[in-house]
Amino acid sequence: MIENKLNVLRNEIDKIDKNLIELLSRRLSLVSQIGKIKSRFGLFIYSPEREEQLMSCRKKEAIKLGISPDLVEDVLRRIMRESYYKESKKGFKRLYSDCRPVVIIGGKGRMGQFFAKMLTLSGYQVKILDQDDWINAKSILINVGVVFISVPIHLMTKVVNTLPPLPDDCVIIDLSSIKTISLKTILNIHSGPVLGLHPMFSPDNENMIKQAIICCEGRYPESYQWVLKQLQLWGAKLYYCTSMEHDKYMSFIQSLCHLITFADGYHLFKENVDLDKMISFSSPIFKLKLITIGRLFHQDPQLYANIIMESHDNLILIKRYYKRLGTMLMWLERNDKIEFIVRFNKIKNWLGVHADAFFKDSCKLLQLITDMKK
Structure with a gap:
């Protein structure tokens, strides 16, 4: 009798679980539609205000129903993470429509590949310049608009000093984890805009949602504001400081x-x-x-x-x-x-x-x- 009663209750749970999965599918479908709209109109994929408002409302509703608000928060945050992933798969609006080709030096490395993926999803023309391609560096860098440098720290100075002359308005972006030396080296060889970025996350991540990026000003910040806005559009949280700090x-x-x-x-x-x-x-x-x-x-x-x-x-x-x-x-x-x-x-x-x-x-x-x- 006990086993029969348990089976009846378990069957009810199974039905509820099935309904939950169907509801989850419907929710993710709506998320996909939202992702398309955000991509089309260049809206930020991550809205902290919207997320916290939603979380606060759902937790209050949980308390009224006698459900742990922590449980509801855990479930919702996991659903939101999946939602952000689905939204980011739809691509992003290209904020700088007139941008010339983007070259990623070290683009075959993990962080280089990550940025290449994000830029490509936004419709930028991306070229890779890795150690095997250096013989063709001049042709790859012709008429370049932005250069990301994503190479090991011990190679940074050597790579920068062997760069051919770049257009005066080309933005060079350093992705290294030591900024004082790298930025000084780049500023010495390039008279144009320079920006230091340090992504504080693993390139294994599928996207930049809620990920921190440290920004260090180099030269002519007005020339790379669109880059910073593009990062925020991808969901990154930007923090600013000097290279020494x-x-x-x-x-x-x-x-x-x-x-x-x-x-x-x-x-x-x-x-x-x-x-x-x-x-x-x-x-x-x-x-x-x-x-x-x-x-x-x-x-x-x-x-x-x-x-x-x-x-x-x-x-x-x-x-x-x-x-x-x-x-x-x-x-x-x-x-x-x-x-x-x-x-x-x-x-x-x-x-x-x-x-x-x-x-x-x-x-x-x-x-x-x-x-x-x-």
Whole structure:
């Protein structure tokens, strides 16, 4: 009798699930129609105001029905991500209709390919200039309107200095992760417009929705405003700073962060731990650490060697970090819990309201880790 009753209820659930899928299909169909309209009229694909208004209304409705607002938010954000993906597949309006050909130096690399895809979806004529094509550089760069430089950091200076003369109004856009040296090099060889962009996301992403791009002014910003608007049309969030400020923060965000992840991986390797057991025994927070380690070691070692070692300022910062580790080691050797707690509270106070916000974000992230199959 119990099994029969369960089967009746499960059948009802199956019917509701089927209805949910049909409703989801209808919603995505409407999204496709919206995508066509946005593409035609050059409307931004991502509207934070619209998204937050929708989210707020749906969460209030959920509360009235006795449903967790967090559940509704999780479901809607996943649906929205799929919706943005479908919208972006429809292409984008080309904001600068008179733009001459766009050349991407390093266009066969992952980030180069990503920008080539986005520009092509917007109707720009894109040409690729990679290391195998350099013999034809002059012909490829004839009458070029925009040049994106997407090459490894250690090759940036060499590539820039071997460029043939470009049209005076050609916009050169640097995509490297170190801005001070690269922009200075470009400004020295080109008298026209120069812009520094640093995409703060992996080129594995399908689109730029909600992705951060740091913008560093080089020269003649009025000449490349259309580029910035095109990025926003693609859904990117733009943040502006000087090249020196950019490099200062990248030392923390990239160089030091990647070195610490490398050190974690190196330590586990030297300890020769059983990874399968460690994964099985892991808490969600440690599994997230393992994911971060695995992601780094899945990629190109030359990329990370360049990011960490290309700037002398990175070495200075890493030495300060190493010295502070030594100080903490002394606390441990003395079993000085009081000193640890005092420092802990000082850092907590320094973080202020961000500590609470980071904690809430981490709870959501860790729940996603828990829900993973493995």
